Amino acid sequence: xxxxxxxGIIPVRRDQQRRKTAENIFYITDLKETENMKFAFLILxxxxxxxxxxxxxxxxxxxxxxxxxxQEAALTARKLYEDDGVDCIELCGAFGPEGARKIxxxxxxxxxxxxxxxxxxxxxxxxxxxxx
Numbered sequence: 001x002x003x004x005x006x007x008g009i010i011p012v013r014r015d016q017q018r019r020k021t022a023e024n025i026f027y028i029t030d031l032k033e034t035e036n037m038k039f040a041f042l043i044l045x046x047x048x049x050x051x052x053x054x055x056x057x058x059x060x061x062x063x064x065x066x067x068x069x070x071q072e073a074a075l076t077a078r079k080l081y082e083d084d085g086v087d088c089i090e091l092c093g094a095f096g097p098e099g100a101r102k103i104x105x106x107x108x109x110x111x112x113x114x115x116x117x118x119x120x121x122x123x124x125x126x127x128x129x130x131x132x
Contacts, residue, residue: 074106091115
């Protein structure tokens with residue numbers, strides 16, 4: 001049986017997918033392990049209130065939370081990890097490497113923590129959008 005490529009996803013086994021990036025790098029995701037994982041995405045902005053600015057999707061296994069500071073994000077991340085059983089935290093690009101390190105520290109480096117960046121060719125676009 002030949003695997004059928006669809007939208008950049010190449011089936012490998014029934015419980016796995018292989019994703020191909022523009023750089024021809026393949027990432028394997030074991031779907032069995034991730035389907036029950038809990039994820040959180042933290043966004044940073046002065047006007048956010050971490051208690052009010054939250055949204056849940058995918059039956060509560062994925063959430064987005066707005067936080068006003070890296071310090072509040074660290075408290076939130078610690079709670080997500082210790083109390084809510086979150087398995088992975090992603091951060092908006094405003095955290096930068098130092099903010100990401102603070103979140104890694106807050107979670108005792110026990111769960112994956114990543115932060116979003118952009119390509120250098122978009123520097124001007126980002127600067128224009130976020131300097132308003």
